[in-house]
Amino acid sequence: MIEQRIGCSIRTFFEREGEERFRDLEQQVLAELTTGSGRGVLSTGGGSVLREANRVQLKQHCQVIYLRALPEDVYRRLRHDRNRPLLQVDDPLQRLKDLFAARDPLYRDAAHYVVDTGRPSVATLVNMIMMQLDLGSSPGPSAAGEAPSPTAS
């Protein structure tokens, strides 16, 4: 979405305009996509939880699922990827550890559900998420005033 709007890659935009300009744009697009009655899956950028306004917006308007991954797992998945601007540093694993320490509490704050993604296959994770969403929307304990379990790990 954001790349369509800016007409270049996010990495290039970061280099030309800086992170704050990117965050402004991200906030604007997030608000547009989450306002209204549309349904769908929104896969946010990893840093979208940094601004409190985004966390509040997401939590109020969406069912938010935090796909939790440890820095070592993210490093394994992304070590050859050159499109993640924050990871183009000498020690990307250390950067991932720092980002995790700073962001894990923010993701938890924004999320309705936390799903640990370390071990299960993607298919298993999808099933877990679907079950959580079904549980959250079905009548039952939550209809009697109890919140659905915040973790699915």
Ligand SMILES: Nc1ncnc2c1ncn2[C@@H]1O[C@H](COP(=O)(O)OP(=O)(O)O)[C@@H](O)[C@H]1O
């Ligand atoms: N649960 C998972 N198990 C194994 N690999 C994964 C899993 N989730 C994502 N990946 C891989 O990690 C990389 C980054 O995933 P991606 O969905 O692009 O993350 P994001 O949207 O958070 O940037 C991709 O190569 C993807 O296939």
Ligand SMILES: O=C(O)C1=C[C@@H](OP(=O)(O)O)[C@@H](O)[C@H](O)C1
């Ligand atoms: O973690 C971050 O701060 C960012 C993650 C990126 O999205 P992905 O989570 O898809 O990599 C993208 O929004 C931008 O490069 C900043």
